[in-house]
Amino acid sequence: MQIVSDVTLKSLALLNFKNWEELHLSFSPVVNCFIGPNGVGKTNILDSIHFLCTTKSFLSTTDIQCIRFGADYFFIKGEFDRIGNLEVIQVSLKKSEKKVLKRNDSNYQRLSEHIGLLPVIVISPQDTNLIYEGSDERRKTLDLALSLSDGLYLHNLQRYNRLLQQRNAYLKEADTSGRVQHDILTLYDEQMDPFASYIYNARNSFLAAADQYLSRFYYTISSAREHCSIRYQSDLADNNLAALLAQSRQKDRELLYTTRGVHKDDLEMYINGQPLKKFGSQGQQKSFLIALKLAIYAVIKEQTGLSPILLFDDIFDKLDQKRASQVIRLVQEMKFGQIFLSDTHPERVKMLTQQTGSHSKFFMLDEHQKITHHEA
Amino acid sequence: MNEQSLPSRTLERAVGELAKLPGIGRKSAIRLALHILAKGPEFGLSLAESIHSLATETKQCQRCHNISESDICQICADERRDSTRICVVEDVRDVLAIENTGQFKGYYHVLGGVINPMAGVGPQDLYVADLPERVEKTGCEEVIVALPATAEGDTTAFYVYKKLKHLPITISALARGVAIGEELEYADEITLGRSILNRVPFENSLKI
Ligand SMILES: Nc1ncnc2c1ncn2[C@@H]1O[C@H](COP(=O)(O)OP(=O)(O)O)[C@@H](O)[C@H]1O
Ligand SMILES: [Mg+2]
Ligand SMILES: [Zn+2]
Numbered sequence: 389m390q391i392v393s394d395v396t397l398k399s400l401a402l403l404n405f406k407n408w409e410e411l412h413l414s415f416s417p418v419v420n421c422f423i424g425p426n427g428v429g430k431t432n433i434l435d436s437i438h439f440l441c442t443t444k445s446f447l448s449t450t451d452i453q454c455i456r457f458g459a460d461y462f463f464i465k466g467e468f469d470r471i472g473n474l475e476v477i478q479v480s481l482k483k484s485e486k487k488v489l490k491r492n493d494s495n496y497q498r499l500s501e502h503i504g505l506l507p508v509i510v511i512s513p514q515d516t517n518l519i520y521e522g523s524d525e526r527r528k529t530l531d532l533a534l535s536l537s538d539g540l541y542l543h544n545l546q547r548y549n550r551l552l553q554q555r556n557a558y559l560k561e562a563d564t565s566g567r568v569q570h571d572i573l574t575l576y577d578e579q580m581d582p583f584a585s586y587i588y589n590a591r592n593s594f595l596a597a598a599d600q601y602l603s604r605f606y607y608t609i610s611s612a613r614e615h616c617s618i619r620y621q622s623d624l625a626d627n628n629l630a631a632l633l634a635q636s637r638q639k640d641r642e643l644l645y646t647t648r649g650v651h652k653d654d655l656e657m658y659i660n661g662q663p664l665k666k667f668g669s670q671g672q673q674k675s676f677l678i679a680l681k682l683a684i685y686a687v688i689k690e691q692t693g694l695s696p697i698l699l700f701d702d703i704f705d706k707l708d709q710k711r712a713s714q715v716i717r718l719v720q721e722m723k724f725g726q727i728f729l730s731d732t733h734p735e736r737v738k739m740l741t742q743q744t745g746s747h748s749k750f751f752m753l754d755e756h757q758k759i760t761h762h763e764a
Numbered sequence: 765m766n767e768q769s770l771p772s773r774t775l776e777r778a779v780g781e782l783a784k785l786p787g788i789g790r791k792s793a794i795r796l797a798l799h800i801l802a803k804g805p806e807f808g809l810s811l812a813e814s815i816h817s818l819a820t821e822t823k824q825c826q827r828c829h830n831i832s833e834s835d836i837c838q839i840c841a842d843e844r845r846d847s848t849r850i851c852v853v854e855d856v857r858d859v860l861a862i863e864n865t866g867q868f869k870g871y872y873h874v875l876g877g878v879i880n881p882m883a884g885v886g887p888q889d890l891y892v893a894d895l896p897e898r899v900e901k902t903g904c905e906e907v908i909v910a911l912p913a914t915a916e917g918d919t920t921a922f923y924v925y926k927k928l929k930h931l932p933i934t935i936s937a938l939a940r941g942v943a944i945g946e947e948l949e950y951a952d953e954i955t956l957g958r959s960i961l962n963r964v965p966f967e968n969s970l971k972i
Contacts (some may be wrong), residue, residue: 498952501952539952539953539954539957540954540957543953543954547915550915551915552921553882554880554881554882554915554916554919555881557881557882558881558886561881561884564898569886569887571926572879572881572886572887575879575919575922575923576919577928578922579918579919579922585804709873
């Protein structure tokens with residue numbers, strides 16, 4: 389089956405990005421596989437694609453850490469096809485300078501304006517952080533997904549966070565100076581309120597939509613009929629933010645920070661009604677995370693009408709042969725977009741793509757970072 | 765980077781002072797200082813004198829807090845201006861920018877900053893307390909709040925609004941919209957969305 393994607397990366401060029409001194413690749417619009425032993429730089433290639441779409445690494449690396457050891461800049465350039473238009477995106481960073489992002493040769497004033505142009509979803513071994521790390525990991529994933537699907541979300545989130553920082557700074561300052569002006573706190577409560585409502589409603593409806601897909605995707609991946617669900621936890625479920633902040637003002641003044649609001653939101657994951665973290669086996673957790681990421685993918689596609697680029701890192705880390713091909717089949721049935729995947733073994737990747745019979749490109753990486761490629 | 769030491773202590777002092785200016789690093793400061801030297805004593809003295817009078821002779825307008833040579837600035841002293849309108853701005857640069865448009869004939873009120881607790885700036889550090897009284901006493905009918913479209917600008921605008929809303933006047937804000945000459949496709953969604961919400965009658969859009 390031939391997929392015509394709405395967003396495809398046609399070619400990629402890297403200079404001094406992580407372990408890649410120089411790299412030029414051109415891609416299939418359907419499936420692209422990076423194959424090679426551990427440590428050769430497969431994940432780094434996927435990360436550079438993520439960088440072009442979101443201006444950030446999907447690993448927890450800072451921008452500076454992406455510069456190849458010993459070099460003093462990195463450069464990434466991608467040629468995308470977006471609904472029939474060529475979009476040339478370039479990101480570069482010189483040590484001790486600001487990151488520069490260009491679309492078709494003109495600089496973006498604000499990086500955030502770029503987010504949403506080229507939707508992308510990553511599935512990687514790091515996803516287990518969503519289960520084991522704190523709520524900020526879950527909010528980060530959710531915020532990126534919403535930023536990709538809703539043009540106003542990131543702006544409203546940034547405004548909320550800025551006002552929150554100012555409110556917290558004021559709580560500390562009022563404590564040091566020993567006098568608090570209640571009208572200033574009220575000012576922040578009222579300013580933050582509409583942004584909080586927007587964020588709450590956006591997260592709530594996004595997660596409700598994603599929840600609809602979850603059990604079905606889980607079944608396709610694992611052939612097991614478990615009931616999977618996600619539940620959105622937010623202080624705002626009870627009341628609007630201005631009212632919540634008025635209630636907790638005394639507490640906030642004692643603790644010197646804002647104790648309630650959408651910056652405390654969380655996403656809970658359940659399998660058959662039990663918390664996934666405690667009651668899910670390792671296998672169940674892995675399948676759940678893939679189903680969750682694909683559900684997020686499906687909602688972004690539903691809301692934007694664009695098929696995101698799917699980056700599937702170490703695909704067999706989570707899946708055996710049979711399940712991996714079920715995932716690829718699901719992705720194709722759903723008319724998902726262009727896929728980039730990585731693995732250490734050529735045979736199983738080839739079997740995977742033969743089964744699906746789609747137009748694939750293979751990039752074989754060796755220890756010396758030499759790349760041979762062929763198509764199937 | 766190791767700092768090269770300069771051959772003269774007077775030069776060093778001048779470079780040190782120049783480097784305190786915004787946007788001027790040590791390298792540029794050295795370049796400026798050497799330029800002043802090269803231009804000869806007359807140039808340098810004239811520059812020094814102008815900085816001296818800037819520091820000692822300029823005052824702040826007691827009414828609008830614009831910079832001024834006397835207690836009341838040239839704008840406030842100009843009785844031909846429209847006394848029914850006051851435009852509230854963050855600083856003196858905004859007065860210059862709006863004056864350059866030639867579109868506003870009222871008076872100004874310079875706050876001297878925006879509320880920014882992270883930078884240690886609260887309302888008590890701004891000239892906002894005297895604004896309601898000024899509005900009441902001067903027969904002002906409309907206050908135009910022309911503050912930056914940032915979180916701090918909006919917070920301050922909201923604060924100003926709260927201080928004035930009990931008065932029988934119109935309080936307006938700058939229109940926010942697509943920049944002239946900008947392709948719609950490249951306008952950010954927030955700005956474009958605002959422009960659609962705050963659209964204007966076509967006849968108004970023809971005015972230049
Ligand atoms: N800034 C950098 N400069 C040079 N090498 C880097 C940099 N960042 C990471 N690497 C190297 O990249 C390699 C890991 O690449 P990765 O893409 O994770 O490999 P793979 O996914 O193929 O296993 C490591 O050897 C690491 O040292
Ligand atoms: Mg890897
Ligand atoms: Zn004046």
